[in-house]
Amino acid sequence: MTEKDQPRQPTHRAYSVIRRDGQDDYWLNIGLVFPHKDGAGFNIMLQAYPLDGKIVCREIADDDADAKDKPEPPSQKRSSRYRASSARTG
Helix, strand or coil: CHHHHHCCCCCCCEEECCCCCCCCEEEEEEEEECCCCCCCCCCECCCCCCCCCEEEEECCCCHCCCCCCCCCCCCCCCCHHHHHHHHHHC
């Protein structure tokens, strides 16, 4: 499949889940997932590699489609203090 055949909209986001002692896990967005036209596979476009070798792919929610970079899926929780500090660096 060539790049020009790739769908314009990704269907999933790729994350590296970072475990943190005494805190919620941090979901680091490392890329996007595009389905093949025939529906039999995916192209995963990564901007970084996970240190532990594990990639979690989550479907992009309708309310998340316009976001440039969300640090975690909407179902995950973080403290507001951490969310504010990561927004400045991301």
